[in-house]
Amino acid sequence: MEEKDLKKLVEKHRDAVVALRRHFHTYPEIGGKEFKTQEKIMAELAALGLEPRKAAGTGVIAELQGALPGKTVAIRADIDALPIQDDCRQPYQSQHENVCHACGHDGHTAMLLGLAKVFTDLKGELAGNIRFLFQPSEERFPGGALGLIEAGALDGVDAIIGAHLWQPLKVGTIGVTYGRMMASPDEFSITVQGRGGHGSMPQQTVDPILVGAQIVLALNTIVSRNVDPMENAVVSLGVFKAGDIFNVIPDTAVLHGTVRTFEQEVRLKIFERIEQIVKNICEAAGASYKLDKFFGYPPVFNNPAVSKVIAAAGCEVLGPDGVVEIKPVMGGEDFSYYLQKVPGAFVYVGAGNAEKGIIYPHHHPKFDIDESALAYGVEIMARAALKLLA
Incomplete structure (x- = not known):
């Protein structure tokens, strides 16, 4: 596929992805109780002609099969919110008292739905399969990854990738590591x-x-x-x-x-x-x-080869200066459980913007993201998935 064609597809769905992010931010749900979130995800995927299924309680698994045979790449998003009072002071501020997407999972969910839209458009020329994993309870130990794995999330999967919107990185960049990622x-x-x-x-x-x-x-x-x-x-x-x-x-x-x-x-x-x-x-x-x-989650260790694929995709979208090799982060993530089973990598998508006042850290009541990061995330993950299929 031509580079400009994929960019056009992402642009085509940009507004929908932003609207979905705002919807999930307005109506957040904490881990294990993402019932309305699950319902919305199921409806969006069904509207694309996919056959989503519930898994791990409030999670969702769906697979898009390409027109041609090939590998299977999984892409994961976490969907749960935090028990924090939202003070972002935006029209999409949380309507649920003491529940807030103060970590960016609303954006992760919206990006993965955006990827489902993009790959549905590409289905006729796609060699291989894309599996969409919407995971509950990342913020609440023992997490939701093990439940999804038990439900078959990784069966037949050749590689898995995941992204986290990251306020410490400015929008228009991604942060990658080629080994240690999170503790x-x-x-x-x-x-x-x-x-x-x-x-x-x-x-x-x-x-x-x-x-x-x-x-x-x-x-x-x-x-x-x-x-x-x-x-x-x-x-x-x-x-x-x-x-x-x-x-x-x-x-x-x-x-x-x-x-x-x-x-x-x-x-x-x-x-x-x-x-x-x-x-x-x-x-x-x-x-x-x-x-x-x-004892919490295992550490996140990226597969170097998969990290290089994501970095290459990032260079195509953002240019070489937009791909930053970062130091490991001492936060935790249950994405580590997937990486124990199949090759994969986790990447940070820059979402901070001091000029817009988007300066508050993750898990802060005023946390927000620069929504232009969403399109970058969708395009980079789409390109990375296509490279992994190839």
Whole structure:
């Protein structure tokens, strides 16, 4: 197909994709409850002559078979929103209280429907098949990827690609890696059991706040002193709760944090050090503890060959300067489960634009995207899929 012809097809469906994105932004649904979203996706796909089926509860799988035999390439979009109050202050602001597409999944869903429209137009000259995967619950562990895989999402698939609209990258660019892309998002919770008492008589207590504070400081030495400085790793604490009254030393303190790694050996070493640190500090203070560990998604490792295909597609659409090799990101993504099964790659599509005030990060109430990123995403993913089929 001529380059200009594909660009024309994307342009033909541009307004529809933007309208779909705004629809999903207006009516968001959190993971596991995307019933209306699923209904809308099913209707859009059926209108194209496809035969979508429900999967993984609120997900959707559909396949477009080309006129000629060939490989099968899957393209995935996540469809769930977040439990956040929307404050984007646009006509398409969320109508559902405390539910918001503050991560761009509305755009991912719209782009994949746009791809379905483009490939339906190309069906007569397409050699191979495109499988469209609309995945629920990416934001809620254990995610929806495993459910889709169990429903046959990857059966017979030769390669899979996925895209994430990314506010830190300016619109008109894409971010690629040729290996490490996103980390394992693990969690831990520590409950320090001390002995409470009056603040004026601390000698009669085992102060869990003091113990917890020492744990916080010690945990922040793990990455700097126990992990190879050339290795990617993060240990961060986001919760420290203890006490309710200014002059009473409480019985307990609760700490909750996250561990982000790429390598299993590093992952296990960090959790081993957390256990050692908590155990020794609590024993020295006369406190006891309970440590709970929660292992999240595997890390996202892109297949280098598939990443190169997406990068080549990006160069065709955006020019060489529009394709940026980025550093790995320590956020997590259950796209990793697909990559454990078939070759594939995940890419960031730039969606930030400071001139338009689109500067707020993902998961922020004012998060929004530059909607011109949608057409770029559709065309790049379409070109990448065609290259993979070939």
